[in-house]
Amino acid sequence: MTLQKIRSKEEILDESSFAFPRIVLPEGKSVFLSRAARLKQLAEDNPLKDYLLLIAVISEAQAEVFNRYEVPAVTEERIESSQKYGMPALQPSTIERDPLWLKMLADILQYLIKAESVPAVAVTVAQAMLKQIDENPAALEAIAERVLADQDADPAMAPVIMAALHVYWTQLAINLGVENLPVVQQESGVCPCCGSLPVSSVVQIGSQQGIRYLNCSLCATQWHMVRVVCTTCSSTKDISFYHLEGQSEAIKAESCPNCHTYRKIFYQEKDLNVDPVADDLASLQLDILMADEGFERASGNPFLWQAAEAPEAE
Numbered sequence: 001m002t003l004q005k006i007r008s009k010e011e012i013l014d015e016s017s018f019a020f021p022r023i024v025l026p027e028g029k030s031v032f033l034s035r036a037a038r039l040k041q042l043a044e045d046n047p048l049k050d051y052l053l054l055i056a057v058i059s060e061a062q063a064e065v066f067n068r069y070e071v072p073a074v075t076e077e078r079i080e081s082s083q084k085y086g087m088p089a090l091q092p093s094t095i096e097r098d099p100l101w102l103k104m105l106a107d108i109l110q111y112l113i114k115a116e117s118v119p120a121v122a123v124t125v126a127q128a129m130l131k132q133i134d135e136n137p138a139a140l141e142a143i144a145e146r147v148l149a150d151q152d153a154d155p156a157m158a159p160v161i162m163a164a165l166h167v168y169w170t171q172l173a174i175n176l177g178v179e180n181l182p183v184v185q186q187e188s189g190v191c192p193c194c195g196s197l198p199v200s201s202v203v204q205i206g207s208q209q210g211i212r213y214l215n216c217s218l219c220a221t222q223w224h225m226v227r228v229v230c231t232t233c234s235s236t237k238d239i240s241f242y243h244l245e246g247q248s249e250a251i252k253a254e255s256c257p258n259c260h261t262y263r264k265i266f267y268q269e270k271d272l273n274v275d276p277v278a279d280d281l282a283s284l285q286l287d288i289l290m291a292d293e294g295f296e297r298a299s300g301n302p303f304l305w306q307a308a309e310a311p312e313a314e
Contacts, residue, residue: 020208023178023192026170026220032063038275042282050119052282055303057118058163061111065164068107069100071171079180086182088195090172090219092148097168102140105164106133112160125156148218150197150300158305166302169194169219189231191216192223197299198231200264200276201254212265215276217302230256231263232298241265242293244286250274251283253290261298262290277302 039056043049074089082089089095109126112118132140140161146153147162173193181192190197191214198214202222213222214231225231228239235258242253242262250270255262264283266274280301287297 020211020224021178022224023181024213024222025173025176025178025193026222028170028174029063029066031170031220032059032066032167034273035059035275035278036063038273038278039282041273042278046282048282048284052278054118054122055159055278055281057112057115058108058160058303061108061115062163062167064111065104065107065167067171069103071100071168071175072098074172074176074180079176083180083182088182088191088193089176089180090169090194092169092194092196092218097144099137101144101164101168102133102137104167105140105161106130108160108163108167109133126160129157129160147302147305152306155305155307159303162302162305166218166220173219173221188223189214189225189234191219191221193221194219198263198276199299199301200266200280201225201231202274202276203227203265203267203269205268205272217277217299230254230259230261232256232261233259235259242286242289244283244289247283247285251279251286253286253295255290255293255295259298260295262295263298 036056036059039052039059043052043056046052074095078089078095081087109130112126113123113130129140140157143153143157143161144165147158148165153161176193194216196216196218199217201212201214203210203212210227212225212227214225215222229236230239231254233256235256238257240255240257242255243249243251248271250267251274252265252267253262254265264280264286266276266279268274281303290297
């Protein structure tokens with residue numbers, strides 16, 4: 001009789017890491033087209049119907065603009081430094097942002113102005129922003145800095161600015177390529193491409209059956225993180241899942257009593273069409289529940305912003 005060695009949990013996890021991709025780069029404009037379709041689907045009977053439909057139009061504009069402009073290539077020096085120190089190569093705080101993102105913004109705004117059924121107030125904001133691109137681009141660059149730093153910003157302008165930055169960074173991530181990403185031994189709660197926080201996570205089906213991927217809020221990159229682990233502090237103790245009674249089983253909030261935060265987690269086996277941004281945006285009732293339970297969102301949705309507080313008068 002041959003005795004079989006019982007492998008440790010660490011050995012099993014290490015072996016399984018080769019059975020599926022650790023990082024999945026975005027597929028291109030299909031990211032935005034599928035999101036637009038999902039937003040339209042979710043808008044039905046949703047209290048945020050008008051806003052979801054507006055974001056659907058913005059997502060269509062993103063798809064239209066995608067690859068219209070050639071973003072700057074990442075230098076070999078930056079790639080080598082990223083790999084040497086295990087740091088994301090496309091961090092907004094360390095990489096120079098080319099002004100062509102403003103051309104992307106202008107095209108998205110033009111699309112909004114011409115689109116049917118866009119609220120008049122949104123058209124007015126878009127027209128004012130177009131004028132500002134020509135007359136005062138520095139003001140828009142300042143808002144871009146705030147949204148990239150996850151700080152409060154103008155709630156009317158920030159979503160469209162973020163949409164343009166999405167296109168810009170998604171193209172950067174695709175051009176960078178998986179082969180140029182740093183090798184990170186431990187799973188992380190930040191994007192391996194740009195260092196941004198995830199908006200949510202998705203448990204997939206198919207060849208990645210049951211595998212959980214975090215989804216970047218900026219460049220749409222997906223990266224693996226084992227399940228029932230806090231995506232903020234990596235704790236595994238007493239992770240709990242909340243769900244709205246009578247709502248889709250595909251949507252839950254994964255909470256951690258250690259850091260008192262939560263992120264939403266979506267299950268493709270319950271709904272194949274779940275989208276990490278659209279479904280998060282359409283399930284604000286779950287956010288209200290989590291606030292009542294004493295948990296804070298670990299990070300925000302790229303299409304929801306609070307106004308920056310005005311400085312107090314002396």
